[in-house]
Amino acid sequence: MFSKEWFVYVFGRWILLSGIAGAIMQVIIADKIGIPTFPAFLLNQLILASVFWYVDKYIFQRHFSAVKQIFKFPRVRGHFTQEHQFSKISEEYQEFADAYKKDPENHDKWLHEFLDLAHAVEMTERVLREKGADVNGEFYRIIQQNKAKGLYETGD
Numbered sequence: 175m176f177s178k179e180w181f182v183y184v185f186g187r188w189i190l191l192s193g194i195a196g197a198i199m200q201v202i203i204a205d206k207i208g209i210p211t212f213p214a215f216l217l218n219q220l221i222l223a224s225v226f227w228y229v230d231k232y233i234f235q236r237h238f239s240a241v242k243q244i245f246k247f248p249r250v251r252g253h254f255t256q257e258h259q260f261s262k263i264s265e266e267y268q269e270f271a272d273a274y275k276k277d278p279e280n281h282d283k284w285l286h287e288f289l290d291l292a293h294a295v296e297m298t299e300r301v302l303r304e305k306g307a308d309v310n311g312e313f314y315r316i317i318q319q320n321k322a323k324g325l326y327e328t329g330d
Contacts, residue, residue: 187229196222247293249300256305259298266291 196218204214254262270291273284303309320326 187226191229192222192226245296245300247296250297254297254301256298256301259294259301262294263291263298266294 199218203209204211270287273287277283
């Protein structure tokens with residue numbers, strides 16, 4: 175919770191931007207324009223909420239919508255290298271491909287192998303994160319590129 179990113183958000187976004195902007199807006203609305211304190215506060219909050227809606231939407235889109243770090247499978251015990259994971263993905267893909275080719279229309283025949291492949295890919299993501307790779311940043315870049323190409327459903 176108390177990461178560098180958290181401190182930047184709390185002090186940069188909340189204290190600096192909201193706090194100082196809120197205080198300045200309050201002075202302008204209440205003292206300069208002459209609106210009574212309580213209505214000035216409500217107007218201040220409405221204006222700031224309208225602005226920070228877009229700021230927060232940008233911030234949280236990246237962290238809680240587009241690039242959730244929620245894993246479906248438990249972490250496999252042990253320490254794994256990228257080379258090990260590459261081999262594991264290759265092995266699981268081959269098993270999936272073989273099962274799929276036998277009966278593509280019957281997902282009961284290849285679903286297990288497909289999910290094993292997904293597990294291997296997910297485990298590789300964990301290994302990369304543990305090694306300090308900016309997986310979230312790369313997810314975000316891919317999503318932005320695909321949005322620019324019009325690949326996603328509208329409304330996302």
